[in-house]
Amino acid sequence: MAHIELLTADDWFRLKEVRLFALQDSPDSFLSTYEQEKDYSKGQWIAEFDRGDWHIGTSGHRDIGLLGVTREPETPPDECYLEYLWVSQEKRRAGCASQLVTATLERLHDIGVTTAFLWVLNGNDAAARLYWKLGFAALRS
Numbered sequence: 001m002a003h004i005e006l007l008t009a010d011d012w013f014r015l016k017e018v019r020l021f022a023l024q025d026s027p028d029s030f031l032s033t034y035e036q037e038k039d040y041s042k043g044q045w046i047a048e049f050d051r052g053d054w055h056i057g058t059s060g061h062r063d064i065g066l067l068g069v070t071r072e073p074e075t076p077p078d079e080c081y082l083e084y085l086w087v088s089q090e091k092r093r094a095g096c097a098s099q100l101v102t103a104t105l106e107r108l109h110d111i112g113v114t115t116a117f118l119w120v121l122n123g124n125d126a127a128a129r130l131y132w133k134l135g136f137a138a139l140r141s
Contacts, residue, residue: 022086
């Protein structure tokens with residue numbers, strides 16, 4: 001992955017394209033589905049930026065990775081949730097996911113975020129291994 005960009009609401013169409021592709025490419029990796037999001041309006045896509053930040057990984061002129069950083073209204077300012085990690089199939093197992101998560105965590109640290117939570121769906125063993133490797137720990141309630 002050559003470059004990681006922080007999208008703005010003006011990039012809503014780019015977020016739409018990458019998320020819809022990711023949902024088709026890896027339908028069992030997300031809580032949402034292509035069918036749920038394919039008919040989102042422009043306003044709904046822009047509203048995704050109200051929930052948080054979206055980071056895109058690029059290689060050449062192609063978007064090959066996505067990671068969301070979101071907050072619920074009651075989330076303290078020094079906490080966030082990582083969600084929607086996706087890397088294109090041709091770039092998997094090449095360190096792109098690690099680079100995307102690491103760069104995002106560094107940016108979050110720089111703005112004062114001290115805790116990042118995430119969920120891994122049962123059966124998504126590749127994601128679980130990645131997060132363990134990056135130092136995340138499992139919490140049980």
